[in-house]
Amino acid sequence: MKSLVEIRRDLHKIPEIGFQEFKTQRYLLETLQPLMTPFMKIIQWKTGLIVRIEGVNPTFKLGWRTDIDGLPVDEQTGLEFASEHTGFMHACGHDIHMTIALGLVERFTKVQPQQTMIIFFQPAEEGPGGAEPMLAWVKEAHPEWVPDYMFACHIAPEYPVGTVATRAGMLFANTSELFIDLKGVGGHAAFPHQTKDMTIAAANLIMQLQTIVSRNINPLEGSVITVGKLTSGTVQNVISDYARLEGTIRTVTADAMARIKERIEALCRATEIGFECEVTIDYGAMYYQVFNQEASANALLSYAKEQEGMISYECPPAMTGEDFGFFLKEIPGAMFWAGANTEYGLHHSKINPDESLIEKNVAFVEGFLRQFA
Numbered sequence: 001m002k003s004l005v006e007i008r009r010d011l012h013k014i015p016e017i018g019f020q021e022f023k024t025q026r027y028l029l030e031t032l033q034p035l036m037t038p039f040m041k042i043i044q045w046k047t048g049l050i051v052r053i054e055g056v057n058p059t060f061k062l063g064w065r066t067d068i069d070g071l072p073v074d075e076q077t078g079l080e081f082a083s084e085h086t087g088f089m090h091a092c093g094h095d096i097h098m099t100i101a102l103g104l105v106e107r108f109t110k111v112q113p114q115q116t117m118i119i120f121f122q123p124a125e126e127g128p129g130g131a132e133p134m135l136a137w138v139k140e141a142h143p144e145w146v147p148d149y150m151f152a153c154h155i156a157p158e159y160p161v162g163t164v165a166t167r168a169g170m171l172f173a174n175t176s177e178l179f180i181d182l183k184g185v186g187g188h189a190a191f192p193h194q195t196k197d198m199t200i201a202a203a204n205l206i207m208q209l210q211t212i213v214s215r216n217i218n219p220l221e222g223s224v225i226t227v228g229k230l231t232s233g234t235v236q237n238v239i240s241d242y243a244r245l246e247g248t249i250r251t252v253t254a255d256a257m258a259r260i261k262e263r264i265e266a267l268c269r270a271t272e273i274g275f276e277c278e279v280t281i282d283y284g285a286m287y288y289q290v291f292n293q294e295a296s297a298n299a300l301l302s303y304a305k306e307q308e309g310m311i312s313y314e315c316p317p318a319m320t321g322e323d324f325g326f327f328l329k330e331i332p333g334a335m336f337w338a339g340a341n342t343e344y345g346l347h348h349s350k351i352n353p354d355e356s357l358i359e360k361n362v363a364f365v366e367g368f369l370r371q372f373a
């Protein structure tokens with residue numbers, strides 16, 4: 001196998017978006033092939049892969065998950081191994097995550113683990129979401145491949161390399177996209193009574209949406225509804241027959257997400273009546289909260305504390321989303337932030353994680369999974 005840094009740079013050059021990870025899948029298969037041993041198996045699901053390494057004397061199965069997709073971001077790092085796919089970039093560190101997973105497979109095939117390890121290379125984390133359908137397929141087609149515990153990490157630009165930051169309970173929020181289409185009747189700006197103006201309806205609906213968090217959600221819980229984009233109309237003297245709102249919802253509990261959607265639906269129905277129009281809602285990609293099992297999160301933190309050169313940090317929750325939440329919804333386990341020490345944030349066109357985090361985290365995760373009991 002090539003060095004992990006070489007592998008990471010190869011992967012960095014070929015970012016592909018959700019369910020288009022064809023080159024990535026081929027590269028992963030080519031890298032895994034020479035590692036094949038009689039106790040290792042690979043199955044494919046869409047553009048993803050699952051690797052199973054049978055334990056010597058297994059009493060349970062441990063899962064590790066990496067995401068494999070890139071983003072439609074135009075890379076501006078100027079690195080020699082920058083993306084060769086114009087307009088696309090591994091700007092969320094999934095190239096690093098994949099390399100860590102490959103490093104784990106290499107180590108577990110060299111020294112067979114006691115417990116069975118199941119390593120998921122999951123497509124489409126950034127959208128439309130690969131975790132939920134991948135797990136549903138495994139449960140249906142290969143139930144003996146469903147792990148008893150699941151773990152994963154995500155790079156964290158703001159923490160130094162070696163940091164393992166996590167917490168018991170919610171780590172990442174419940175998130176949902178939000179698209180609302182309003183259809184009315186257009187016409188001449190001077191004859192409003194003959195139209196159903198969708199600019200007015202949309203403006204009114206946006207203001208009403210802002211009452212949900214303030215009036216319907218427990219203030220101690222905290223939630224966000226952001227309408228980031230509004231489109232309506234074509235020109236200054238024609239009344240708009242169509243408007244579209246695009247936004248996102250973030251909550252710290254699954255119940256708050258359900259309640260917010262209930263209120264959005266009611267306000268959209270009210271808009272239909274109030275403005276004589278047709279309103280449709282599409283929630284797009286929806287990610288269940290990343291909810292860490294207490295024992296698993298604490299096991300990560302205390303193992304990190306014992307390791308030289310690692311920093312164990314009990315961090316606050318974040319309003320970001322991660323589709324690993326769908327794994328943790330059904331399988332106990334935990335996710336952690338792995339320090340990447342780079343000045344630019346996730347999804348930024350200049351993000352450049354410190355590659356020394358790869359070896360460090362492979363060693364940490366290998367050690368952690370081997371001793372997990």
Ligand SMILES: [Zn+2]
Pocket residue numbers: 092126346347
């Ligand atoms: Zn991302």
Ligand SMILES: [Zn+2]
Pocket residue numbers: 067092093094125154
């Ligand atoms: Zn990510």
